[in-house]
Amino acid sequence: xxxxFHMGGYAFYVWMSYGIAALVLVANxxxxxxxxxxxxxxxxxKARRSRRQQERAARNS
Amino acid sequence: xxxxxxxxxxxxxxxxxxxxRLIPWLGGLCLVxxxxxxxxxxxxxxxxxxxxxxxxxxxxxxxxxxMSLFIYVVMAACGAIALIWRMKLAEVVAISxxxxxxxxTFLALVTGSLWGKPMWGTWWVWDxxxxxxxxxxxxxxxxxxxxxxxxxxxxxxRAASILAIVGVVNIPLIHYSVEWWNTLHQGPTVTKFxxxxxxxxxxxxxxxxxxxxxxxxxxxxxxxxxxxxLSRERNSRWVAELAEADHG
Numbered sequence: 001x002x003x004x005f006h007m008g009g010y011a012f013y014v015w016m017s018y019g020i021a022a023l024v025l026v027a028n029x030x031x032x033x034x035x036x037x038x039x040x041x042x043x044x045x046k047a048r049r050s051r052r053q054q055e056r057a058a059r060n061s
Numbered sequence: 062x063x064x065x066x067x068x069x070x071x072x073x074x075x076x077x078x079x080x081x082r083l084i085p086w087l088g089g090l091c092l093v094x095x096x097x098x099x100x101x102x103x104x105x106x107x108x109x110x111x112x113x114x115x116x117x118x119x120x121x122x123x124x125x126x127x128m129s130l131f132i133y134v135v136m137a138a139c140g141a142i143a144l145i146w147r148m149k150l151a152e153v154v155a156i157s158x159x160x161x162x163x164x165x166t167f168l169a170l171v172t173g174s175l176w177g178k179p180m181w182g183t184w185w186v187w188d189x190x191x192x193x194x195x196x197x198x199x200x201x202x203x204x205x206x207x208x209x210x211x212x213x214x215x216x217x218x219r220a221a222s223i224l225a226i227v228g229v230v231n232i233p234l235i236h237y238s239v240e241w242w243n244t245l246h247q248g249p250t251v252t253k254f255x256x257x258x259x260x261x262x263x264x265x266x267x268x269x270x271x272x273x274x275x276x277x278x279x280x281x282x283x284x285x286x287x288x289x290x291l292s293r294e295r296n297s298r299w300v301a302e303l304a305e306a307d308h309g
Contacts, residue, residue: 004104008114013179017118017172021125024164025277031160032284039291043304 071150073290074299080283088280094273102266109263118176119263124271126169129197130232132162132278136204137229140222152218153293155225156208157285161278163201170194181245189238190246193231200228214293 007014069075102120109116139155142148173191174184185191204221211217239248250258259267294300 007117008108010113010115010179013115013175014117017121017175020171021121021168024168028161028164028277028281029284032281032288035288036284036291039288039295040304040307043291043295043300044307047301047305 071148073149073294073297076150077287077290080287084280084283087276087283091273091276091280094269094276098266098269098273101262102270106262106266107260112180115176115179118172120266120270122169122172122176123267124274125165125172126194127271128274128278129162129166129169129194130235131275132158132165133197133201133225133232134229136162137225140225143218144222144226149293152215152222153286153289154282155222156204156218157282157289158278159201159204159208159221160285161281163198163205165274165278166194166198166201170198177245186245188244188246189242190235190244193235193238196231197228197235200224200231
């Protein structure tokens with residue numbers, strides 16, 4: 001097991017490569033998730049606001 | 062029948078739902094391939110007789126480099142379709158490909174550097190292969206920057222598409238750079254015309270990883286395309302209904 005992680009003395013180069021790759025791929029998966037969440041929240045807020053405005057306008061008329 | 066389906070796929074709400082159903086399946090398959098590829102590449106494959114264990118960077122480096130070229134060609138082709146036929150969906154696919162493409166280009170450069178240090182004794186050389194790959198990264202970043210700088214998204218997509226298409230000249234340059242110029246970078250070992258000069262136990266995990274990265278690209282592009290469609294169609298009825306149902 002220790003030998004596996006040692007990578008014949010190239011541990012730094014090999015595991016840095018795999019580590020950076022993992023980070024970049026995970027970041028790519030998270031970015032669109034967050035973006036979609038933010039967008040849907042924003043749209044829902046806007047929809048609620050316009051519905052309240054319509055209700056108020058209906059009451060006042 | 063197929064043409065009708067293809068036509069429907071061009072409609073944003075249909076594409077949004079279709080992509081949403083496709084993502085978990087392709088994502089699951091990608092994960093299985095990734096785990097298999099890593100197991101075969103890191104544990105089963107023998108070490109290289111010249112490079113020892115350091116060669117195992119190949120399973121990230123080479124698939125990333127392949128994908129950096131593949132995604133660019135897809136992006137430019139979709140850009141061309143968007144320019145010629147004014148297809149909205151082609152614009153969305155082109156622009157949603159850019160961040161993943163830039164990521165794989167970045168990975169190809171960084172892992173190449175991490176491989177170059179122990180094998181060539183240097184992190185970086187300004188030779189044809191490395192320089193043209195760096196140029197590819199700047200092309201991707203240029204496409205992303207240009208698209209986000211222009212307010213009107215249809216005009217932004219047109220400008221970004223033109224830049225992507227012009228940048229295609231760099232692709233054969235990268236591919237043939239190791240043959241046209243003297244370089245530290247080795248020539249191709251897998252795509253040679255005769256049998257590849259690489260052990261099968263090394264070749265199989267390499268191809269599995271390449272397939273996994275390709276699926277990762279498709280999944281990620283679809284995820285980003287869904288976001289882009291929501292954002293562009295934010296004033297349409299289907300998006301309003303979706304947001305409402307989501308917060309029901």
